[in-house]
Amino acid sequence: MTFSALSHLECPRCGATHDADQIIGLCPCGSPLLARYDVPVLRKEDLASRSPDLWRYHELLPVRSPENVVTLGEGMTPLLPMPRYGAELGVDRLLMKDEGLIPTGTFKARGAAVGVSRAYEVGVRKIAMPTNGNAGSAWAAYAARAGMEALIAMPVAAPEICRREVTAVGARLQLIDGLIGDAAAYIRSQPGYFDASTLKEPYRIEGKKTMGLEIAEQLGWSLPDVIVYPTGGGVGIIGIWKALNELRDLGWISGPLPRLVAVQSTGCAPIVRAWEKGLVESEPWPDANTVAFGITVPKALGDFLVLQAITETNGCAIAVDDEDILTEQHLAARLEGTFTCPEGAANFAAIRQLRESGWLHANDQVVALNTGAGLKYPETVPL
Amino acid sequence: MTFSALSHLECPRCGATHDADQIIGLCPCGSPLLARYDVPVLRKEDLASRSPDLWRYHELLPVRSPENVVTLGEGMTPLLPMPRYGAELGVDRLLMKDEGLIPTGTFKARGAAVGVSRAYEVGVRKIAMPTNGNAGSAWAAYAARAGMEALIAMPVAAPEICRREVTAVGARLQLIDGLIGDAAAYIRSQPGYFDASTLKEPYRIEGKKTMGLEIAEQLGWSLPDVIVYPTGGGVGIIGIWKALNELRDLGWISGPLPRLVAVQSTGCAPIVRAWEKGLVESEPWPDANTVAFGITVPKALGDFLVLQAITETNGCAIAVDDEDILTEQHLAARLEGTFTCPEGAANFAAIRQLRESGWLHANDQVVALNTGAGLKYPETVPL
Numbered sequence: 109m110t111f112s113a114l115s116h117l118e119c120p121r122c123g124a125t126h127d128a129d130q131i132i133g134l135c136p137c138g139s140p141l142l143a144r145y146d147v148p149v150l151r152k153e154d155l156a157s158r159s160p161d162l163w164r165y166h167e168l169l170p171v172r173s174p175e176n177v178v179t180l181g182e183g184m185t186p187l188l189p190m191p192r193y194g195a196e197l198g199v200d201r202l203l204m205k206d207e208g209l210i211p212t213g214t215f216k217a218r219g220a221a222v223g224v225s226r227a228y229e230v231g232v233r234k235i236a237m238p239t240n241g242n243a244g245s246a247w248a249a250y251a252a253r254a255g256m257e258a259l260i261a262m263p264v265a266a267p268e269i270c271r272r273e274v275t276a277v278g279a280r281l282q283l284i285d286g287l288i289g290d291a292a293a294y295i296r297s298q299p300g301y302f303d304a305s306t307l308k309e310p311y312r313i314e315g316k317k318t319m320g321l322e323i324a325e326q327l328g329w330s331l332p333d334v335i336v337y338p339t340g341g342g343v344g345i346i347g348i349w350k351a352l353n354e355l356r357d358l359g360w361i362s363g364p365l366p367r368l369v370a371v372q373s374t375g376c377a378p379i380v381r382a383w384e385k386g387l388v389e390s391e392p393w394p395d396a397n398t399v400a401f402g403i404t405v406p407k408a409l410g411d412f413l414v415l416q417a418i419t420e421t422n423g424c425a426i427a428v429d430d431e432d433i434l435t436e437q438h439l440a441a442r443l444e445g446t447f448t449c450p451e452g453a454a455n456f457a458a459i460r461q462l463r464e465s466g467w468l469h470a471n472d473q474v475v476a477l478n479t480g481a482g483l484k485y486p487e488t489v490p491l
Numbered sequence: 492m493t494f495s496a497l498s499h500l501e502c503p504r505c506g507a508t509h510d511a512d513q514i515i516g517l518c519p520c521g522s523p524l525l526a527r528y529d530v531p532v533l534r535k536e537d538l539a540s541r542s543p544d545l546w547r548y549h550e551l552l553p554v555r556s557p558e559n560v561v562t563l564g565e566g567m568t569p570l571l572p573m574p575r576y577g578a579e580l581g582v583d584r585l586l587m588k589d590e591g592l593i594p595t596g597t598f599k600a601r602g603a604a605v606g607v608s609r610a611y612e613v614g615v616r617k618i619a620m621p622t623n624g625n626a627g628s629a630w631a632a633y634a635a636r637a638g639m640e641a642l643i644a645m646p647v648a649a650p651e652i653c654r655r656e657v658t659a660v661g662a663r664l665q666l667i668d669g670l671i672g673d674a675a676a677y678i679r680s681q682p683g684y685f686d687a688s689t690l691k692e693p694y695r696i697e698g699k700k701t702m703g704l705e706i707a708e709q710l711g712w713s714l715p716d717v718i719v720y721p722t723g724g725g726v727g728i729i730g731i732w733k734a735l736n737e738l739r740d741l742g743w744i745s746g747p748l749p750r751l752v753a754v755q756s757t758g759c760a761p762i763v764r765a766w767e768k769g770l771v772e773s774e775p776w777p778d779a780n781t782v783a784f785g786i787t788v789p790k791a792l793g794d795f796l797v798l799q800a801i802t803e804t805n806g807c808a809i810a811v812d813d814e815d816i817l818t819e820q821h822l823a824a825r826l827e828g829t830f831t832c833p834e835g836a837a838n839f840a841a842i843r844q845l846r847e848s849g850w851l852h853a854n855d856q857v858v859a860l861n862t863g864a865g866l867k868y869p870e871t872v873p874l
Binding site: 156157160161179180181184185186187188192206208209210211212213248249250251252253254255268269271272273275276277278438441442443444445446447481482483484486489490491 | 544652655828872
């Protein structure tokens with residue numbers, strides 16, 4: 109039995125292929141690399157008896173040996189019907205996938221679990237990364253679980269809880285007076301660490317793509333009409349798109365893919381602006397600022413892939429105001445008992461706009477990704 | 492197909508039986524009531540295809556109709572091997588069940604999901620409860636999900652995040668200058684609400700018992716040697732004991748039950764004192780105070796059941812210092828990447844003591860319940 113069907117790494121920009129079993133970051137052309145797989149001998153039915161975590165899809169993940177799996181029990185988060193709030197938004201079939209129920213409280217745990225496992229497998233023992241907070245919490249936790257050293261650089265404006273999480277698991281924390289780009293510059297100046305920045309290593313996206321695999325499995329291998337995603341670095345939306353394409357190659361799903369919607373804040377909307385202008389990549393957003401701190405990414409390395417994903421699926425990109433984000437966060441909580449993060453609530457503001465404009469239909473089945481627990485954002489609720 | 496095999500309610504003190512399909516609190520004799528079931532037509536194999544939440548055990552739960560199930564996707568939390576930390580504690584086979592990965596971030600969600608569902612089913616529309624914080628967060632969230640009104644009273648010293656959670660989902664919050672007993676007195680003074688206090692209604696424990704069902708299923712229907720539990724009101728440990736007895740009645744497990752260990756803080760250890768004195772119930776603990784705020788319960792209504800559970804399983808009760816709790820919390824985080832709540836870390840302090848005294852053996856398989864996410868206790872880690 110082959111645990112992983114990983115074949116090689118491929119550059120989505122220049123088409124070059126690379127050996128996967130080495131320590132590698134970007135393609136020499138500057139693009140992120142994507143993992144490619146042989147079609148594994150795997151039937152849907154094989155999954156039924158596997159444990160409810162993301163490793164149930166191990167053939168479609170890059171870790172070759174089970175003993176290198178670094179896990180804290182991440183994945184198979186609930187896909188919750190939101191009937192009352194859906195009625196309020198005018199979308200009858202609204203579902204929320206709740207990524208708050210995962211180690212470290214956000215979807216970043218998926219990327220960290222697979223990224224750290226695979227980094228360990230190819231020989232990395234020291235990682236470093238810039239972060240808006242939650243990715244740093246997650247990678248620090250999984251590095252500790254693997255017995256690896258970690259250096260995490262985050263803006264001083266990042267959520268306070270993330271600082272504490274990084275410190276709690278014994279990682280080195282560097283606070284940066286600036287945005288995530290400034291944190292990235294600091295990390296580049298630190299020799300001896302493997303740079304695990306967003307999309308600078310090829311495997312974080314493999315962890316994130318399991319959100320797409322789970323949505324398909326949880327819907328009985330049918331697909332929703334629309335998937336709505338709060339987009340900063342964009343790895344989640346690229347990952348979901350990649351997962352659905354891989355499931356189509358396996359023959360497990362058919363028909364058109366869901367329309368993918370990239371949601372940003374009006375305070376930082378480089379991908380929305382590029383999409384509106386019909387560009388293939390984004391321009392850096394000046395003076396980025398939003399209450400949804402996790403999506404404060406002025407220029408994402410994978411922006412061209414996000415734009416490709418939404419274009420090819422007939423999706424769209426849309427920006428929402430901070431005020432609307434907080435209004436929808438509170439409304440969802442009162443109607444459904446769900447305390448989401450502001451990034452997750454940004455989806456709801458987008459759904460309201462898209463329904464009002466007619467882009468969304470009343471009977472569309474819509475999946476919104478709540479990327480993290482509201483618990484990590486206490487200040488979004490008054491005392 | 493019968494969704495629930497619920498038969499009736501039974502008093503564990505006076506033996507009286509009561510109709511389950513009515514709104515009911517305590518037995519007239521003053522004791523909590525326990526739900527009793529017919530032996531359902533259910534095979535272990537039937538569970539394999541069910542979704543990974545606590546409702547997979549619906550035959551053994553009290554909700555009669557699936558449409559009354561109020562769920563946020565709770566249950567089937569990971570059971571994590573802790574090899575590095577286990578070696579440090581001298582327990583080779585240490586497992587931690589991580590109840591941080593559940594709606595509202597603590598195991599209280601289990602009791603709330605089942606308690607609210609069943610309350611709704613028998614006709615309750617307004618609930619009230621005193622709480623040390625986390626139960627209030629959970630019951631408020633599930634009440635909102637059910638469209639029910641909730642009144643939550645908690646000590647001013649309860650974790651701040653819990654206040655915000657209660658407010659976020661639109662419940663009424665009353666802060667109390669005192670301990671949980673004072674909050675209970677306030678609740679009793681509020682007419683028109685169903686009193687959902689710990690063990691004053693019969694179904695919270697049914698939700699909590701699913702921890703025991705899951706541990707058995709996750710270990711392939713074998714049992715660990717020891718289960719260690721941080722004990723305040725004690726519903727979790729009573730629930731696990733009840734679950735294991737029910738599984739034995741079903742014929743799904745055999746042999747001796749795990750030794751159950753009730754862990755308390757030296758700042759509030761009424762059950763430990765009663766156990767050491769050989770009493771059948773506890774005496775109120777004066778001036779209760781501990782960093783593990785969730786277990787600050789000076790006198791638990793179900794104390795006699797906790798004492799019976801640990802006695803009948805050859806378990807024990809043990810008190811640990813606040814300083815040791817925080818030391819073990821930090822050590823577990825650094826060695827395994829797990830950021831536990833202080834109540835969960837109290838288990839680890841107990842395990843170290845019990846191993847040093849020889850009560851635990853090096854090759855005992857030990858399951859420790861981490862009852863909540865460290866995220867809810869940011870102040871336990873320095874900035």
